[in-house]
Amino acid sequence: MDTGLSIAASSIAAATTEIDVTSENIANAQNPSYVAEQAQLSALPGGDPNGTGDGIAVTSIGQLNNALLSANNLQAQGALSSLSATQQVLSGIQNIFPLGQSSAAAASSSKTSSNTSISGQLANFWSSWDGIAQDPSSPAPRTQVIDQAQGLVTSLNEAANQLSQLLGNTSTSLGNQIAQVNSLLGQAASLNAQIVATKGSGGNPNQLVDQMNQVTSQLAGSAGVNVQMQPNGSALISIGGVALVQGNQAEQLQTTTSANGQTAIITKNGGVAVPVQSGSIAGLLSGINTEIPYYLNQLNGVANALASTVNGQLAAGYTASGTSGATLPLFTASGGTTTPSSVTAATITVNPTIAGPNGASSLAAASAPPLLPATQTYDASNAQAMAELSTAPGGPDATYQQLVENIGSDTQNVNTQVSAQTSVANQASQALQSATGVNTNTELTNLMQFQASYQASAKLVSVIATTMQSLLAAV
Numbered sequence: 001m002d003t004g005l006s007i008a009a010s011s012i013a014a015a016t017t018e019i020d021v022t023s024e025n026i027a028n029a030q031n032p033s034y035v036a037e038q039a040q041l042s043a044l045p046g047g048d049p050n051g052t053g054d055g056i057a058v059t060s061i062g063q064l065n066n067a068l069l070s071a072n073n074l075q076a077q078g079a080l081s082s083l084s085a086t087q088q089v090l091s092g093i094q095n096i097f098p099l100g101q102s103s104a105a106a107a108s109s110s111k112t113s114s115n116t117s118i119s120g121q122l123a124n125f126w127s128s129w130d131g132i133a134q135d136p137s138s139p140a141p142r143t144q145v146i147d148q149a150q151g152l153v154t155s156l157n158e159a160a161n162q163l164s165q166l167l168g169n170t171s172t173s174l175g176n177q178i179a180q181v182n183s184l185l186g187q188a189a190s191l192n193a194q195i196v197a198t199k200g201s202g203g204n205p206n207q208l209v210d211q212m213n214q215v216t217s218q219l220a221g222s223a224g225v226n227v228q229m230q231p232n233g234s235a236l237i238s239i240g241g242v243a244l245v246q247g248n249q250a251e252q253l254q255t256t257t258s259a260n261g262q263t264a265i266i267t268k269n270g271g272v273a274v275p276v277q278s279g280s281i282a283g284l285l286s287g288i289n290t291e292i293p294y295y296l297n298q299l300n301g302v303a304n305a306l307a308s309t310v311n312g313q314l315a316a317g318y319t320a321s322g323t324s325g326a327t328l329p330l331f332t333a334s335g336g337t338t339t340p341s342s343v344t345a346a347t348i349t350v351n352p353t354i355a356g357p358n359g360a361s362s363l364a365a366a367s368a369p370p371l372l373p374a375t376q377t378y379d380a381s382n383a384q385a386m387a388e389l390s391t392a393p394g395g396p397d398a399t400y401q402q403l404v405e406n407i408g409s410d411t412q413n414v415n416t417q418v419s420a421q422t423s424v425a426n427q428a429s430q431a432l433q434s435a436t437g438v439n440t441n442t443e444l445t446n447l448m449q450f451q452a453s454y455q456a457s458a459k460l461v462s463v464i465a466t467t468m469q470s471l472l473a474a475v
Helices: 002-027 067-096 105-108 118-134 139-200 205-223 279-314 381-391 396-436 440-474
Strands: 035-045 056-065 224-230 235-237 243-246 253-257 263-267 330-333 349-351
Touching: 002 035, 002 056, 002 440, 035 235, 056 205, 067 139, 067 205, 067 224, 067 279, 067 396, 067 440, 118 139, 118 396, 139 235, 139 243, 139 253, 139 263, 139 279, 139 349, 205 235, 205 263, 205 279, 224 396, 279 330, 279 349, 279 396, 381 396
Parallel strands: none
Antiparallel strands: 035 056, 224 235, 235 243, 253 263, 330 349
């Protein structure tokens, strides 16, 4: 009888634990960081010579971990975060360069076109030179040329400023991401210490492991970490082979700038280079080191091509007073210099001499000096030649068109990659959830089974108790 009661009691205890574990699983069914638990049972050997056991015991509450699927999921999420960050940077660049009106369409429009894109402004600028060619003695077309030039300069300056602001904002985002990663690395080290201590005292660290899963998932999204579980239950976290969390010790990250202006990630302790190739930090680094500088350089090429093309054509002409256009460039850099390397999108300006009062007459619209130096000339063939430069190979129009095409192509490519990687990441997450997550239908079925087991064990206790009372009554 005593053996029967002992067996029934152990069965009740095991069923109770299984019911508790199942209830815990169901309660966390919507928690993506939760790993489903399962009670591990073992038979208790008895001393009976016939091999009768003494019941059943719960040896541990295990988790349905899958190291391979977990690693695949972290890698997929990190790659998606990296592409998404790059997508955000390219979207910001694209917003700085609206397609607006094409050069051909703008050229056929009126001089007062409201188009404000750089391509449209270029077309209006060339068209304004036609006005001088058609009416060389009137000051109005000359003033119009200067106004169009001022508008172009302003747009180039603003675009360069916006790219610089985007670079600054991206750098700020990078700093915020690194601060978050440093905090998460500290949390991971603390959780490692708690997990090891809990296991060492015979406790159940599953909730701590779930918290660690959440931390490593966030780290993967930010920096593409690699996680290796150690025999003592702690997690070894690294990036590109550089260990950042070992046991209860966590490394911290910071940025550094190389001699060539490239931003990189290093450890605060020792300055070890950390090759971040995944996660949002990788995407932000790409924006800071590659995308934004590339398009700023292309924009500088537009400004330089504009200055060299226009100033070069003016150098072939003369003003009404016979002054060579070589001494009166339309575009200069801030401070008045015309050195090609100094004329950038940020520094280009309209020559103060030409932009000043009565400066319109300084435009070298004629292709030859007048017969008498003091005689007004109505020759405007150089202005006509200027108006035809919109299609010049290597000119500002072609350079800007290439910039717009590049940003359109790059944005489309990254959008396609984000879409594809989203599918990969979703599949990886679903595969992991299928193996380690909670299936509510399965858990509800198990709950019914464990409840039935509990009731059967309780019934056995009742039967034994009734039998004992009957025997005692019969004595």
